[in-house]
Amino acid sequence: MWVTSMPQVWDEEGVAKGSVVTPAPATALLGSLAGWMSRAVEPPAPRPCGTEGGPPVTATRLRLRDGRHLAYCESGVPKEEARFKVVFSHGFTGSREDSVRASQIRYRTTQGHMASAKLAPPTYPASKNETWPAPEPAGAMELLTTAPMLNCAAKRAGGSALGPLAGALGSWIARAVVPPPPPPRICGSPGGPPVAAPRVRLRDGRHLAYAESGVRKEDARYKVVFSHGFTGSRLDSVRPSPEVAEELGVYMVGFDRAGYGESDPNPNRSVKSAALDVEELADALGLGPKFYVIGISLGCHAVWGALKYIPERIAGAAMMAPVVNYWWPGFPTDLAAEVYNKQEVGDQWALRVSHHAPSILHWWMEQSWLPTSTVMAGTTPLPNKRDAEIRKNMKADGSFQKKMDLATQQGIHESYYRDMMVMFGKWEFDPMSLPKPPCPVHIWQGDEDGLVPVVLQRYLVSRLSWANYHELPGTGHFLSAVPGLGDTVLRTIFG
Known part of the structure; x- marks a missing residue:
């Protein structure tokens, strides 16, 4: 999952909790995609002013250190008499002749001198056979992600024009340029993994694989359906002791x-599905009219x-350490943005693409030159010592990779990437x-969770008067590994 720094936790919770997802990041995504396209699609050669076949030079120009020229025009009082000197940058479709259009009286009163420049491309190819120099991806993205105007949070309630625009551009690129994800390797199909677990068949023909634990279903007082986390599986649970599970039934x-x-992939996965x-x-398992x-x-x-x-x-x-979506309208924009921007840059980008351009997420995540999730890489900084030790040990003994192999055996797109698109999408x-639901609801959260920001969890429960919130001091994200917590969870919800 994904959060404050998109960790890469790979146990039953392996999720990173994210950050404030604001439509503003879409601007950065749009710029990056446009830069990528400029390398993939060759533009027509420019006709530099003053060259053979190009427009004539009629304006005053100055030569820059790199050899380019900037054309400019001046207005206001003579430069030598000015108290304030201004450089004006025109807008889209503008030119050096644009300005703020202050009156001459105001110019004289403030004694202002303004120079307006018409900016030129950084370099020109000498012929159509030459290519434009490829922009440096890391440098361009660093600029985009650190620019104040691109980092600030836009209003999410009414939506931002840039978010849909980036999404539309991403969809277009996905159809026109980006190759589609590889088809899944369905369990039980020719060439696919074998079916080893019991499964139920759903109305739409898909199968769900499951695993049972605790007392026999026929003897149970309480019947529970457990939903595993990012990188998890049917084998995960809250890990109660057998004695407590037996005692409570x-x-x-x-x-x-x-x-x-x-479990078969679902190309139409959503929160509702x-x-x-x-x-x-x-x-299908006969758990009765009501279940937990x-x-x-x-x-979650x-x-x-x-x-x-x-x-x-x-x-x-x-819900144990439930991941949050930074685009939920209920979060204050400033708070969500503050937390979101504390994430690793790669995690911010993974969430941006998941939300604004999900159709290219698979392609994006597979590009080594693009910033991607540290959760997937297993490199997210984890502030809690137990979490860090758990991940270290899982990597050392191979269980980290084994868990990933099991989760993604039908294809990483249908498991991990669709998880990201559903959780952080719209x-x-x-x-x-x-x-208020017709049943009790409990939420557990560690105050040292490096994947799900506790500050957002606190705000969420403050809006839900009916939610029973349990914050665990000195605790991280991997709650199922906290000694005795599984027993506490069961005793609390069945108390």
């Missing part, structure tokens, strides 16, 4: 979310979806606008 079923593990998958799984749902990290979008779309089926809900509702 808890049956739990985890499932591979669509496209993960051995995740909730309906939970409902269909419960019905627990989600962890990015997998299925819990939010259940509270929105099937609240009458939910007996109780719990939701049909804002969780902070949900009415």
Whole structure:
């Protein structure tokens, strides 16, 4: 998941919690995509002024250190008499003759001298056979991501023209230039991974793979559907002790979310489809008219979806370190932007593309020269010592890679990348606008979570008077690894 610095956690929660996603980042995305296209599609050669076949030079010009010329014109009082000297940069379709159009009286009163320049391209190819020098990607992106005007948060309630524009451009590029993601390798199909887990068949023909734990379903007092996190699988759970699960009478079923593990991909995945998958799984397994749902990290979008779309089926809900979407309208723009901008640059870009141009996400994430998620790379800084140690050990013993291989065996696009597009894309509702559900809801959050910003979680629950919030001091993102917490979660929701 993705968050404050898009960590790359790879256990049942491996999610990075993000940052403030504001439409402003779309401007940077647009600039980067345009720069990429300028290298991929050769523009017509320019006709420099003063060259053979080019326009004549009629304006005053000065020669720069790199050999280029800038044409300019002056206005206002004579430069020698001026108290204030101004350089004016014209707008799109403008020229050196533009200015702020101050009256001559005002010029004289303030004694201002203004020089307006008409900017030229940095260099010119000598012939059509030469190519324009490729811009330096890292330098251009650094400029875009640090420019104050591009970093500030735009109003999300009414939307920004740049967000849709970037999305439209991304979609066009995806169709015209970017190759489509490779087709998934469906489990049980020729050339695909084998089917080893029990599965249920859904109404649309897809299969969901699942794994059961706790007491026998027939003996259970409480039946729970568990939604795993980013990089997770059906084998994940809150890790309660067998004794507590037996004492309380808890049956739990985890499932591979669509496209993960051995569950068939869903090209139409959404928050709603995740909730309906939970409902269909419960019905196929005979869990009754009401059941409990627990989600962890990015997998909590299925819990939010259940509270929105099937609240009458939910007996109780719990979310552990739930990932947030920085574009949820309920977040104050300034707060979301502040947190978002604290992320690693690659994580900011991964979220931007996920939200504004999901159609090119697969291509973007596969380009080594572009900034991408540190969560995927497993390099996100983790402030909590336990989290950092867990990830270090998982990498050392190979379980980090093994977990990734299992999750993505049908294709990384249908698992990880679709997760990003759903979680950080455009939701049909804002969780902070949900009415009080007909069941208790609990949220657990560590105050040292390096993937999900605690400050945003606190704000979210402040808007939901009906949510029971449990903040854990000195705790990070991997809550299922916290000793005894699994037992506490079960005792709390079934108390």
